[in-house]
Structure formats: structure tokens, C-alpha cells
Amino acid sequence: MITEAAKDSIRAVIYIALYREDREFISIKEIAQTLNLSFYFLSKNLLKLVKAGILESFRGPKGGVNFKKDPKEVKLIDIISAIDGTYIFESCILGFKECSETNPCAIHNKWAEERKRLYDMFNISVKKVADEIKSGEIKNIKI
Amino acid sequence: MITEAAKDSIRAVIYIALYREDREFISIKEIAQTLNLSFYFLSKNLLKLVKAGILESFRGPKGGVNFKKDPKEVKLIDIISAIDGTYIFESCILGFKECSETNPCAIHNKWAEERKRLYDMFNISVKKVADEIKSGEIKNIKI
DNA sequence: AAATTTTAAGATAATTTTATCTTAAATTTG
DNA sequence: CAAATTTAAGATAAAATTATCTTAAAATTT
Ligand code: SF4
Ligand code: SF4
Numbered sequence: 349m350i351t352e353a354a355k356d357s358i359r360a361v362i363y364i365a366l367y368r369e370d371r372e373f374i375s376i377k378e379i380a381q382t383l384n385l386s387f388y389f390l391s392k393n394l395l396k397l398v399k400a401g402i403l404e405s406f407r408g409p410k411g412g413v414n415f416k417k418d419p420k421e422v423k424l425i426d427i428i429s430a431i432d433g434t435y436i437f438e439s440c441i442l443g444f445k446e447c448s449e450t451n452p453c454a455i456h457n458k459w460a461e462e463r464k465r466l467y468d469m470f471n472i473s474v475k476k477v478a479d480e481i482k483s484g485e486i487k488n489i490k491i
Numbered sequence: 492m493i494t495e496a497a498k499d500s501i502r503a504v505i506y507i508a509l510y511r512e513d514r515e516f517i518s519i520k521e522i523a524q525t526l527n528l529s530f531y532f533l534s535k536n537l538l539k540l541v542k543a544g545i546l547e548s549f550r551g552p553k554g555g556v557n558f559k560k561d562p563k564e565v566k567l568i569d570i571i572s573a574i575d576g577t578y579i580f581e582s583c584i585l586g587f588k589e590c591s592e593t594n595p596c597a598i599h600n601k602w603a604e605e606r607k608r609l610y611d612m613f614n615i616s617v618k619k620v621a622d623e624i625k626s627g628e629i630k631n632i633k634i
Numbered sequence: 635a636a637a638t639t640t641t642a643a644g645a646t647a648a649t650t651t652t653a654t655c656t657t658a659a660a661t662t663t664g
Numbered sequence: 665c666a667a668a669t670t671t672a673a674g675a676t677a678a679a680a681t682t683a684t685c686t687t688a689a690a691a692t693t694t
Binding site: 373375376377391392394395398405406407408409410411412413 | 638639640641642643
Binding site for chain 1: 492493495498499501502567579584585586587596597598601602605608609612613615619620621622623624
């Protein structure tokens with residue numbers, strides 16, 4: 349569905365949204381340790397979000413990453429797109445290379461709808477996800 | 492979402508359902524050539540369906556594969572399960588290892604519903620897919 | 635200024651998935 | 665029976681993804 353890289357990244361931005369409070373930057377090490385993710389892999393992936401303009405980063409002690417865009421404006425779709433690309437939401441579920449909409453296979457109508465729904469599901473802001481986690485009174489992010 | 496192996500296999504069984512007519516066995520070579528798939532990869536994957544009891548196979552000239560179960564009884568879900576396992580339809584979209592249903596994250600309710608819908612989408616028999624392709628008057632399977 | 639911390643960038647390695655090849659076994663054909 | 669055809673099984677290789685490591689650059693701390 350979506351890659352591990354994208355899943356890790358989504359969890360990371362949710363973590364940042366939840367725990368940045370008034371800090372300027374949150375270190376990737378802290379995120380990786382708390383979420384039990386590989387620091388190396390996460391670093392590489394979050395860098396993509398930096399390059400996509402979603403996060404900003406800062407080097408040195410006190411360094412780390414933080415939102416560049418307002419988390420209210422960052423949708424999970426944006427994370428997935430930056431990491432995996434948008435292909436999933438445009439792809440054929442059966443892997444046909446060429447296929448006409450005008451003469452679709454038996455599951456196309458269903459798939460076209462699901463694809464849209466999956467897109468909609470991820471079309472939710474990081475802030476909203478974080479707020480809902482908070483409102484559920486979850487004390488620590490589950491790992 | 493589902494692996495290439497599963498997609499290839501689904502297309503192959505649909506092909507068999509469409510073109511077996513009264514033949515005892517359809518050679519994997521024929522399927523691979525028509526669908527423009529790797530004979531090697533397809534052979535290996537269809538063998539899994541044989542072992543799962545969905546197809547049966549026969550060696551030698553006139554050999555090949557064909558349905559062991561009635562294609563009316565074979566759902567796309569069965570193909571996917573035999574090839575990829577059922578994990579997708581039980582998995583967490585964010586990749587959390589532990590997560591309680593009683594205190595779910597913001598997208599869990601949506602994901603749980605989508606997961607179910609995706610399952611339902613694939614819970615369609617090979618026969619039904621083949622029949623709908625036929626009724627749509629598609630002359631050749633699109634590749 | 636030197637040592638330390640942290641991201642940046644790119645090399646390297648491990649794992650998983652996909653693809654290919656080889657040999658063997660079963661079956662048919664001639 | 666010999667040759668040809670086709671799946672079976674497992675080895676090997678290529679590609680993609682995931683994971684790790686190394687060195688450099690930027691910033692802070694001492
Ligand atoms: S019609 Fe079927 S095979 Fe073609 S793109 Fe849609 S889902 Fe895929
Ligand atoms: S609650 Fe969210 S994180 Fe947990 S299993 Fe459901 S979708 Fe995954």
C-alpha cells in the first residue's frame with residue numbers, strides 16, 4: 349500500500365506535531381528513539397520532507413527538524429507523495445499497463461472508487477491527526 | 492497494495508477462465524505470451540495456486556494448468572491470499588506494531604473501513620470478473 | 635579555538651521482491 | 665524407445681527497498 353519509509357515518516361511528523369511544543373527543533377535522534385525507528389533510515393526519509401518544503405532542518409546542537417509549513421496545511425497525502433510519489437492513487441489495481449476507462453474490467457469501477465476513498469482518507473492534516481490523538485487522551489505514542 | 496506476483500496471477504486466472512473453453516489444460520507459456528508476462532515468474536507464482544488447491548497442473552505436451560476448483564468458487568481474495576498472504580487486510584496502515592482498537596488513532600476508523608471495502612472488492616469470483624469482461628465485449632484481454 | 639552535537643550526502647550492505655536459468659520429472663508424439 | 669514438450673524444483677541473478685555506516689558541514693558548547 350504505502351512504503352515503510354512513508355509510514356515511518358507519517359509517524360514522525362505526527363510525533364513532531366504532538367511533542368514539539370515551543371521547541372525550535374526536534375532532533376531526529378529523539379524521534380527515532382521514541383518511535384523505535386532506525387535513526388539512519390528516518391534521517392534519510394525526513395530529508396525528503398525537508399526538500400519538499402514540508403519540514404525545515406537545522407544542524408548542530410539544538411538542531412533537528414520542525415515544520416516549515418503549518419501542520420494544519422500538511423496532509424498525510426503530502427507526506428506520502430513526497431516519499432513514495434502519487435502513483436498509488438492513479439494506478440491500476442491489477443497492474444495493467446494500458447486500459448481504457450471506456451471499456452473497463454469488472455473491478456475497475458470499484459477500484460476507482462476505493463482509490464478515491466484512500467486518497468480522501470489520507471487527505472487529512474497532520475494537525476487533525478495529532479489533535480485527535482490528544483483528545484483520545486493517549487499519553488504516549490504507541491509503538 | 493498487492494504484489495506484482497499477485498497481479499500477474501489474477502490476470503492469469505482470468506485469462507484461463509476466459510479462454511480455456513473445453514481444453515483440458517492451458518499451457519503457462521501461452522498465458523505468459525498472451526499477457527506479456529515472464530514465463531518464469533508466472534510459472535513460479537501459478538505453482539503456488541496449484542499448491543493452494545486452486546489450480547491443477549499436468550506435465551508434458553498437452554499439459555498446462557486449469558482450475559481445480561470451480562472458478563465460480565475462486566475469489567480474487569483467494570488468489571491474493573495464496574500469493575501474498577492475508578496480511579494486508581489485517582494490517583495497520585501506519586505500520587504500528589502494537590495498537591489498541593479501544594484507543595485508535597485518528598485514521599483508524601477510516602482505515603478499518605477501507606480495509607474491509609478492499610477485502611469486499613476482491614471478494615469477487617474469477618467467473619464473475621470473466622463474465623463481466625465477456626459481456627463488455629472485450630475481444631482480447633488488454634495488456 | 636577545540637570538542638561536541640546534529641543534519642547532509644553519499645557509499646555500502648542486507649533484505650525482499652522480481653526475474654532468469656538449469657536440471658529433473660512426467661507425459662505425449664513419432 | 666527416443667525425442668520433444670511441459671511443469672516441478674531449486675539455484676542464481678537483478679532490481680528495488682530497507683538498513684547501516686562514513687565523512688563532511690554547520691552550529692553550539694566549553
Ligand atoms: S479497468 Fe480494471 S484492469 Fe483496467 S485500469 Fe481499471 S482496474 Fe485496472
Ligand atoms: S489506530 Fe491507527 S495506528 Fe493503530 S492500528 Fe489503527 S490505523 Fe494503525
